C-alpha cells in the first residue's frame with residue numbers, strides 16, 4: 267500500500283535527453299537531510315507506537331490523559347506522512363534504486379503498524395459516546411482543534427454494532443474485494459489482448475495503453491477496428507465480468523444493510539456527510555443539459571468532416587496544434603494565469619516554483635504521469651511532473667500546482683488534525699487553475715488556429731471530466747439500487763443497462779452519435795466502478811470550479827475571499843459544507859448550469875472562428 271495519497275494524471279511521456287540543472291529537481295533533503303535522519307525518525311515513530319498502546323482503554327480517564335493520547339495520535343500520523351512522502355517520492359524519482367525500494371517497503375510496514383496501533387481509537391471514542399467526549403473537550407480548550415475529527419468518528423455511532431457484531435464484520439472483511447481482485451488480475455494479467463495491424467502497417471497491441479493510443483487515430487477505419495477489437499475482448503468475458511462486478515455490488519449492499527443504511531449510496535456518501543441530493547442533482551442537471559453535449563458532438567462531427575458520427579469518433583483530437591511551451595515559458599504563463607487569485611496566491615506559487623518543490627522533467631526510471639503529494643505537514647508539497655514542452659504539460663503544471671497550493675495554504679492555516687482535505691474539494695482547486703490558464707491563453711493567442719486548439723482542448727476536457735463521469739455516476743446509481751433491492755444482475759443485464767444510458771447521453775435516437783452493440787460492454791472496461799460512488803466527484807468538482815471561476819473572474823465582491831477561505835479550511839469541516847460556505851451549493855442546479863454555460867460559450871467562440879473561415 268502506498269499510503270501517501272497522490273493526485274495523479276497520466277501523461278504520454280517521452281524521455282527526451284535534456285540538460286537538467288539542480289533547480290529542475292526537487293529537493294527531498296527538505297524532508298530528511300540524510301537517510302540516517304529518516305531512520306532515526308522511523309525509530310522515533312516505532313517508539314511512539316509502544317507509548318500509544320498504553321492509551322488503549324484509558325482515553326476517557328481524564329481530560330489530561332485524553333489530550334496526551336490524542337496529541338500523540340496525530341503526531342504519529344504526521345511523522346508517518348513525512349516518512350512516507352520521502353520514501354515514495356525518492357522511489358518515484360528513480361524506481362531503479364534498490365535502497366529507495368527498501369525504504370518504501372519500510373514505510374509501508376510502518377503504515378501497517380500505525381494502522382494496527384490506531385485500530386482501537388475510533389471504537390473507543392464511539393464507546394465513550396458523544397456526551398463523554400463533549401465533557402472532555404469542555405474541560406480543556408486546547409482540545410477544541412480535535413472537535414471536528416472526533417465528530418466525524420462519532421457520526422458513525424448509529425451505524426456501529428455491538429462488540430460481537432463488529433468482530434463478525436471484521437472477520438468477514440477478510441473476504442472483501444474478491445470481485446475487484448479477480449477483475450484486476452484478469453485485466454492486468456490474464457486477458458488475451460489482441461494485436462491488430464494498422465493502416466500504416468504497424469502492429470498495435472490493444473491492452474489498455476494501446477487502446478487509449480489507437481482510439482485517437484486520425485484514420486477512421488483504424489479507430490473503428492481498435493474499438494471493435496478492444497471491446498470485443500471484453501465482450502468475450504462479459505459473463506465473467508458480470509459475475510465479478512455483481513459480487514462487488516452485493517458486497518456494498520450487504521455492508522449498507524448490516525450498517526443500517528437505507529441503501530449503498532447512502533452508506534458510501536455518509537463517510538463525508540455528502541447529501542445524496544448532490545448525486546441526484548448532478549444526474550438530473552446532466553440529463554437536462556444533454557442538448558449541450560449533443561451540440562458538442564455535432565460540432566465535433568462537423569470539424570472532423572463526418573456525417574455519421576460513431577462512438578469511435580469521440581477521441582481523435584479536434585485540432586492539431588504543435589505549439590511549444592518550454593518550461594520557462596509555461597511557468598511564466600501559469601503564474602500570469604493565476605493572477606486573479608491575488609498576490610498571496612501568486613507569491614506562494616512563485617515561492618514554491620523557486621524552491622525546488624517540483625521534479626520537472628522526464629528521466630529514465632522516473633515514475634510516469636504527474637502527481638502532487640501534500641502530506642508532509644511541516645515541510646511543503648512536492649509535485650512530480652514529466653514536463654515535455656507541450657500545452658498538455660503546461661496545463662498539468664497549472665493543475666498539479668492547484669493541488670499543491672491547496673495543501674500549502676491549508677497546512678499553514680490548519681492544525682495537522684484538520685489540514686488534509688477530502689477528494690470532494692480537491693479537484694476544485696486544480697480545475698479552477700486550468701480554467702484560469704485557458705483564459706490567459708485565449709487572451710494571448712495570436713492566431714485563430716491557436717485559439718481553436720485551446721478551446722477544443724478545453725471542450726474535450728469538459729466532456730471527459732463532466733459528462734462522461736456523470737454518465738458513469740448514473741450507471742452506478744442504477745445498478746447499485748437494483749442490487750440493494752435484491753435484484754440479480756448478469757453481464758448481459760449490465761450491458762443492456764449501460765447501453766440505454768450510453769445511447770441517451772450520446773443522442774443515439776436523435777442521430778447525434780451512433781452507438782454500436784459492441785460499445786455497450788464498455789462498463790466492463792471501467793475500473794473505477796470497483797470504487798463505488800467515487801467518479802461523480804470529478805463532475806461535481808469541475809462544476810463547482812466553473813461557478814467559482816465565473817465569480818472570481820467577474821470580480822464579484824467577496825468571491826475571491828470566500829474561495830481562499832475554502833482552500834485554507836483544508837479538512838476542518840465536511841467537504842460539502844465547506845464548498846457551500848464558499849457560496850457554491852452542489853445540491854442545487856447553479857454550479858451545473860455554470861459549467862454548461864461555459865461549455866456553450868467555448869462552442870460559441872469556436873463556431874464564430876469556423877464561420878469566419880467559410
Ligand SMILES: [Zn+2]
Pocket residue numbers: 273274665669693696
Ligand atoms: Zn487532480
